[in-house]
Amino acid sequence: MSSTEYTVRGMTxxxxxxxxxxEITKIPGVTGVQVDVATGxxxxxxxxxxxxDAVAEAVDETGYEVVSA
Known part of the structure; x- marks a missing residue:
């Protein structure tokens, strides 16, 4: 089991x-996603x-942007 943190710009x-x-849940192998809108x-x-790259593409599909991993 692995966990990776990303910062996403634009969520409100x-x-x-x-x-x-x-969108991220659709990526094969993803078992969970936690989002904190306040911190991005x-x-x-x-x-x-x-x-x-797969996570960045999924986030891009929703209209937001990964700014750091």
């Missing part, structure tokens, strides 16, 4: 968090290594 509400969570932190738990 629960709907934002839900969109980001839903997104924690991704997985049962296998997940590439930062």
């Amino acid at each position: 509400c629960g709907h934002c968090a839900g969109s980001v969570t839903a 932190r997104v924690s991704v738990e997985s049962d296998q290594p997940i590439s930062a």
Whole structure:
């Protein structure tokens, strides 16, 4: 089990968090996603290594941007 933290720019509400969570959850191997809108932190738990590019692409699909991992 692995957990990686990302900072995402642009999230402002629960709907934002839900969109980001839903999209990241589609990545194979992801077992959990925790979003803190106030800080912009997104924690991704997985049962296998997940590439930062895959997470960035998923976040981009929702209209937000990963600014650091």
